[in-house]
Amino acid sequence: MELTGRNCVVSGAAGGIGFAVSEKYAKSGANVVMLDVNMKTLERAVEKIEAYDVKALPMVVDLASVAEIEKAMEIVDQSFGAVNALANCAGVSLYGDLLEYTEKNWDLSLDINLKGTFFLSQAAAKNMVKHGVKNGKIVSVSSQAGRVGEQGGHAYGASKAGICMLAQTMALDLAKYGICCTAIAPGITDTPLFRNYLKNGAEMAGMTEQEFEKMRAQKIPLGRFARTDEIADLIWFLSSDKANYITGATIDITGGNVNV
Numbered sequence: 001m002e003l004t005g006r007n008c009v010v011s012g013a014a015g016g017i018g019f020a021v022s023e024k025y026a027k028s029g030a031n032v033v034m035l036d037v038n039m040k041t042l043e044r045a046v047e048k049i050e051a052y053d054v055k056a057l058p059m060v061v062d063l064a065s066v067a068e069i070e071k072a073m074e075i076v077d078q079s080f081g082a083v084n085a086l087a088n089c090a091g092v093s094l095y096g097d098l099l100e101y102t103e104k105n106w107d108l109s110l111d112i113n114l115k116g117t118f119f120l121s122q123a124a125a126k127n128m129v130k131h132g133v134k135n136g137k138i139v140s141v142s143s144q145a146g147r148v149g150e151q152g153g154h155a156y157g158a159s160k161a162g163i164c165m166l167a168q169t170m171a172l173d174l175a176k177y178g179i180c181c182t183a184i185a186p187g188i189t190d191t192p193l194f195r196n197y198l199k200n201g202a203e204m205a206g207m208t209e210q211e212f213e214k215m216r217a218q219k220i221p222l223g224r225f226a227r228t229d230e231i232a233d234l235i236w237f238l239s240s241d242k243a244n245y246i247t248g249a250t251i252d253i254t255g256g257n258v259n260v
């Protein structure tokens with residue numbers, strides 16, 4: 001198996017995409033550090049990962065706190081040693097009308113999605129450099145909403161566009177250690193985060209949720225939303241040795257929505 005014995009860290013590991021990636025890592029023989037703020041869903045997710053006969057290390061961490069990130073990564077170092085790959089999957093999508101958008105939602109979006117991604121990547125990179133990891137990988141989940149504007153997606157879009165830029169700047173700084181940094185920009189993927197977006201998006205577009213969902217699917221050349229396992233496959237590929245010559249890039253995975 002491609003990742004046997006490697007140690008992979010996943011943030012947002014209890015969520016739709018984060019869990020699918022954790023499962024994909026585990027299926028290919030990697031031990032998985034599972035970070036999430038939601039203890040209940042995390043406990044259920046960890047049980048499923050342990051069934052693959054790999055080590056799973058769950059930790060409740062608020063990605064908006066740099067102190068919590070650093071503490072968690074210290075524990076990772078003590079328990080697992082070297083980290084081979086990090087998948088930054090934690091995120092919140094707080095859409096809202098510009099005239100009513102609140103400072104609280106702005107700060108939450110930027111702190112969790114962008115600051116959390118940067119400082120968790122920094123902590124993982126420090127671990128990789130300390131342990132002399134060869135071909136380390138940092139894959140961060142941006143979004144189609146960070147590539148093209150979406151109604152009400154002010155803070156979300158800005159945080160996700162920031163992640164595409166971080167892939168480039170981190171790639172430049174970490175190239176000398178052989179660490180590759182990439183981002184992926186998924187289109188709509190059916191997860192709890194999408195259900196939350198659907199509610200806000202429909203409200204802002206003046207449609208029912210069913211109408212809004214149908215309209216969004218019709219805009220996609222491939223005619224459907226992504227499945228979490230399809231997103232996980234791409235993150236897995238970018239975490240593996242098959243992607244040793246890809247760095248600084250953001251890969252769109254949108255069923256053609258932003259590409260054609």
Ligand SMILES: NC(=O)c1ccc[n+]([C@@H]2O[C@H](COP(=O)([O-])OP(=O)(O)OC[C@H]3O[C@@H](n4cnc5c(N)ncnc54)[C@H](O)[C@@H]3O)[C@@H](O)[C@H]2O)c1
Binds near residue numbers: 017061092093141
């Ligand atoms: N679902 C989509 O349509 C879609 C599209 C493009 C990009 N994305 C991105 O993919 C990533 C995963 O999204 P998802 O759809 O799986 O969402 P999800 O809501 O299912 O999962 C997100 C996870 O992040 C965790 N999280 C939230 N705040 C946190 C915090 N402060 N600290 C630690 N963990 C926290 C949640 O508890 C949850 O388990 C997100 O970054 C999202 O922006 C999703």
